[in-house]
Every structure is written in C-alpha cells, then in structure tokens.
Amino acid sequence: MARFTLPRDLYHGKGALAELRSLKGKRAFVVVGGGSMKRFGFLDKAEQYLKEAGMEVRLYEGVESDPSVETVMRGAAAMREFQPDWIVAMGGGSPIDAAKAMWVFYEHPEVTFEQLCVPFSFPTLRTKARFCAIPSTSGTATEVTSFAVITDNAKGVKYPLADFNITPDVAIVDPELAETMPKKLTANTGMDAMTHAIESYVSTMHCEYTDPLALHAIELINANLVKSYNGDMAARAKMHDAQCLAGMAFSNALLGITHSMAHKTGAAFSGGHIVHGAANAMYLPKVIRFNAVEPEAAERYAQIARFIHLKGDTTEELVAALVNRINEMNAELNIPSRIKDYEGGIIDEKEFMEKLPHVAELAVGDACTGSNPRKITPEQMAELLKSCYFDKETVKK
Numbered sequence: 001m002a003r004f005t006l007p008r009d010l011y012h013g014k015g016a017l018a019e020l021r022s023l024k025g026k027r028a029f030v031v032v033g034g035g036s037m038k039r040f041g042f043l044d045k046a047e048q049y050l051k052e053a054g055m056e057v058r059l060y061e062g063v064e065s066d067p068s069v070e071t072v073m074r075g076a077a078a079m080r081e082f083q084p085d086w087i088v089a090m091g092g093g094s095p096i097d098a099a100k101a102m103w104v105f106y107e108h109p110e111v112t113f114e115q116l117c118v119p120f121s122f123p124t125l126r127t128k129a130r131f132c133a134i135p136s137t138s139g140t141a142t143e144v145t146s147f148a149v150i151t152d153n154a155k156g157v158k159y160p161l162a163d164f165n166i167t168p169d170v171a172i173v174d175p176e177l178a179e180t181m182p183k184k185l186t187a188n189t190g191m192d193a194m195t196h197a198i199e200s201y202v203s204t205m206h207c208e209y210t211d212p213l214a215l216h217a218i219e220l221i222n223a224n225l226v227k228s229y230n231g232d233m234a235a236r237a238k239m240h241d242a243q244c245l246a247g248m249a250f251s252n253a254l255l256g257i258t259h260s261m262a263h264k265t266g267a268a269f270s271g272g273h274i275v276h277g278a279a280n281a282m283y284l285p286k287v288i289r290f291n292a293v294e295p296e297a298a299e300r301y302a303q304i305a306r307f308i309h310l311k312g313d314t315t316e317e318l319v320a321a322l323v324n325r326i327n328e329m330n331a332e333l334n335i336p337s338r339i340k341d342y343e344g345g346i347i348d349e350k351e352f353m354e355k356l357p358h359v360a361e362l363a364v365g366d367a368c369t370g371s372n373p374r375k376i377t378p379e380q381m382a383e384l385l386k387s388c389y390f391d392k393e394t395v396k397k
Contacts, residue, residue, distance in 0.1 A: 004209045004252045005164045007133075007144055007171045012241065016174040017042065020049035020088070023132065023170070028055045029084035031075065031099035033063045033091040037136060040180045046090060046134070058082045063091075066151045066158065066266065066273055067098035069113050076105035079129075088132045090177075092189075093140030093276075096133045097148035100166040103131055113152070113159075119367045122163035132170040136177040138228070138239040139189025139277055141196060141247020143171035149276070151267050158263045158276075160367045167251065173244050175237035183229055186236070187333035188277030190225040193243035194326070195258050195280035197221065200250035202291065202300040203371045210253035215307050217246035222308045222325070226332045257376060258287045260366035261385060265339070268359050271346035278342065281335045283388050285323045290374065290384055292319045297373035338391035352389055356382050 011019040028050045030043070037043040038061070050057050060075055079087070079102055087106075089099035104111060108123045116122065125131075133143035142148065148161045181189070197217040200210055220242035227235035262279035292298040295315075302318035310325055312318035330337060339347050360382035363369070369376065376384070386392075 002205070002207055003164065004207075005146060005167050006248055006251075007168045009169070010144065010171045010173065010244075012173040012244070014174065014176050014237075016172050017045060017134065017177070018049055019172055020046055020132070021052050023050065023053050023055070023086055025053070025055055025085040025130075027082060027084040028057050028086040028088050029060060029079055029082055029129075030057060031060045031063060031087065031089040031095050031102065033095040034065070035061070036180055037091050037177075042090065042136070042177055046088065050088065055086065058084070063095040063098045065094050067094050068151050068153050070153070072098055072101040072113075072150060073105065075099070075102035076109070079103075079106035080109065083128070085129050086132060087129050088134070090134035090136065092135070092137040093142045093149070096135065096140070096142045097150065100131070100142070100148040101150050101161060103129065103166065113150075116161050117159050119162040120164070122165045125165045126169075130169040131166075132172065133168040134172040134174070134177065135240075137181055137185060137189045138178050138236070138243040139192035141193065141243050141250070143168055143173065144244055144247045145251035147251065149263065153267070156267050157362060158266045160259070160263055162367055171244070173240060175240040178236055178240045179233055181236075184334075186229045187335055188275050188281070189243070190221060190228065190239055190277070191281035191284075191330070191333065191335065192277035193239070193246045194218065194221045194225070194329075195284050196243075196250040196255065197246035198284065198288075198304060199256040199258055200246070200253040201304060202297050202373050203250075203253045203256060204373055205371045206253040210249040213245045214249040214253070215304070217242045217249065218304055219308055220245070226329060229333055254371035255368040256287065256291070256372035257363065257369055257381070257384075258283045259368040260363045260372070261287075261381075261388070263366050263368070264359050264363040265385070268355055269347050269351055271348055271351070272343065274339065274342060274347065278335055281326075281330050281333070282337065282339060282342070285326050286384060286387050288319065288323050288326075290376075291372065294374045300373070339389040340391070347389075349389070356385060360385055
C-alpha cells in the first residue's frame with residue numbers, strides 16, 4: 001500500500017491571494033522572510049484579507065535563508081503566546097519551512113528537534129491550528145509537501161524533516177508573487193524544481209499517481225525556465241505551476257541523493273552556504289550518470305529524455321542527452337558546473353577535502369538517500385562529491 005497526500009485546497013492563478021478572505025478562524029499568525037513580501041505590498045494585502053475574514057493578525061517577520069533551529073523555537077514560543085488557529089506562511093521556502101516546524105513545537109512543546117529528525121514520526125497536528133502556505137518563489141513547492149528543511153547551525157547540517165502531518169491544509173499559488181524574483185533566485189529555484197521532478201520520477205517510491213505530475217513538470221520547466229530567467233512573465237507563471245506539480249510528485253514519491261548531497265553540503269563549509277537550488281543544479285548531472293548504471297534507472301531517465309523530445313536511439317544515448325540538456329540549462333542560467341567555481345570559489349578545496357569523509361557519511365544517512373534508485377556507500381558518496389567539486393568523473397562503476 002502507498003499513500004498520496006496533498007493540501008485540502010489549492011488556489012492558483014493571478015489574484016489567488018485574495019482567497020485568504022475565505023479562511024475561517026479567530027487569530028492568524030503570519031510568518032514571512034527577509035522583507036520582499038513587505039516591499040512589494042503582498043504582506044499588507046495578506047494582512048488586510050485576513051482582517052476582512054474577521055481574524056486578529058500577528059506578524060512574525062525576518063525568517064532567514066536556511067532557517068535555524070533557534071528561529072523555529074523563537075517562532076513557536078511566539079505562537080504559544082498568541083494562540084493562533086491559523087498559521088499563514090508566505091515567501092520563499094525558508095519562511096514556509098520554518099513555520100511548519102514552528103507549528104509542531106506550538107502544538108507539542110514537549111517534542112525535541114532530534115525526535116523530528118526521524119522521518120514520519122511526528123505527533124498529530126491540527127489540535128490547535130491549521131496551516132496555509134503562499135509561495136513567492138518557483139522551486140521548493142513546500143506549499144504542497146510533507147517536508148521542511150531546518151539548519152542546525154551548531155552542527156553545520158541541514159535536516160530534512162518529513163511527515164505527512166506538515167502538509168499544508170491550504171496552498172495559494174499566485175504567480176503575481178513570483179514576478180518579484182531576481183534572476184539568480186529564478187535560476188536556482190527553477191533548477192531545484194527540475195531536480196524535484198526528475199528525482200521523483202526515478203525514485204524507488206514513484207507510482208502511477210506521481211509519474212504524470214513529474215513528467216508534466218519536467219516538460220514545463222524545460223520549456224519555460226530559461227525564458228522566465230530572461231524576464232518572460234508568462235513563462236514565470238508557467239514555472240510557478242510547474243514547481244508546484246513537481247512538489248506534488250516528490251512529496252509522495254520522495255527524492256534521491258542529489259538532495260541528500262545538497263542538504264549535507266549546504267551549510268558544511270566556513271566560506272559560505274551553497275544555495276540549495278544551485279547545489280542541486282551542479283550535482284544532478286553527476287547523480288544521473290551514477291544512477292544510470294542501474295538499468296531500471298537508466299530506462300526511467302531515457303523516458304524523460306523521450307518525453308521532452310531529446311535525440312537518441314539507445315537508452316545510453318538518451319541518458320547522455322538528458323545530462324547534456326541539464327548542463328546546457330545550467331550554462332544558460334549562469335550556474336557553474338562545479339563546486340570549485342561556486343560564487344567565485346568560496347568553498348576552499350583544502351577544507352572541502354578535509355571534511356569530505358564526514359560530509360559523505362552524513363549524506364548517505366540523509367532521509368532522501370533511501371529512495372534513490374541506486375544504493376550508495378560512504379566511499380562512493382565521497383567520490384561522487386569529489387566529482388561535483390572538480391567536475392571530473394571519479395566514481396567507479
């Protein structure tokens with residue numbers, strides 16, 4: 001038996017933000033990030049719509065990129081003081097992910113963060129509040145998923161929290177919010193969405209319900225991401241839908257080691273964070289080559305290539321064509337092909353190599369590794385990460 005879970009209601013299209021007026025409750029706790037939602041007027045609109053719904057509103061602003069355990073705990077404490085019956089999170093993946101974790105500690109203050117790191121072990125939610133998610137970026141799809149990524153700064157590790165309990169009740173996918181994304185964010189979040197769709201299609205947990213969502217998302221992203229990056233707002237709207245479809249797929253089919261690697265390298269190095277979407281973009285071509293050693297995985301990648309009309313007569317040629325297409329998109333989006341060149345070389349080679357065995361161990365233990373189509377050892381993971389740093393083939397088949 002398998003399970004397929006999505007939000008109870010999903011409102012989409014321009015002007016969908018106004019559906020906040022339809023929420024029924026007394027108090028809404030609104031979680032936002034660094035300020036873009038306020039600057040562009042969307043936070044004021046959301047607050048006004050919630051007040052029109054008859055609710056008292058409290059704002060919790062300033063959630064950082066890669067939200068920390070400390071931010072989550074502060075937000076949960078503020079929720080316990082305010083006692084909302086709706087939690088409304090808007091912005092990029094960071095405030096929405098943070099709000100999901102806050103929600104758990106609001107309703108269950110006795111739970112520890114370590115307990116939540118065990119996949120699908122959360123206590124029952126909705127005893128105090130329901131959850132509405134409103135994305136402003138076109139990538140994480142956290143508005144429809146059972147995942148949240150929280151960083152433990154003390155350990156320098158990102159933890160993907162996973163449980164169907166934290167799937168939002170309501171998602172509002174309004175492309176007007178995504179029109180404000182700068183180019184680099186458009187590129188990184190778009191390749192995050194592409195990775196979600198491809199990894200969910202080849203996951204060991206894929207099924208008849210997730211496959212169509214993944215394939216259509218890949219088709220839309222392939223056709224629209226570069227156009228969106230170059231300022232085409234019709235393509236930007238298509239991307240906002242595409243990333244949501246990819247999220248529906250991966251929330252139920254799960255992911256693979258591209259994400260395991262991105263989670264465990266993101267906050268591991270002193271030079272700076274590797275942005276999640278950029279990490280996925282750099283790692284995905286190498287992971288496809290690694291996984292394609294497995295015949296079933298290779299055939300799944302070939303099916304993707306055929307679906308988006310890439311050229312190739314054999315499975316091997318189609319897999320190569322898919323890898324080339326991703327590399328081509330990365331180049332058009334100004335995403336480097338290797339960690340060594342990321343942000344002008346902020347990840348020091350000596351530090352990378354010193355930390356490599358430990359990071360590889362953590363990546364193998366990541367929640368996303370279990371559904372990857374090819375098994376991987378810590379030694380293989382270290383070689384794969386090394387290939388991502390230097391952009392050389394180092395993994396033995």
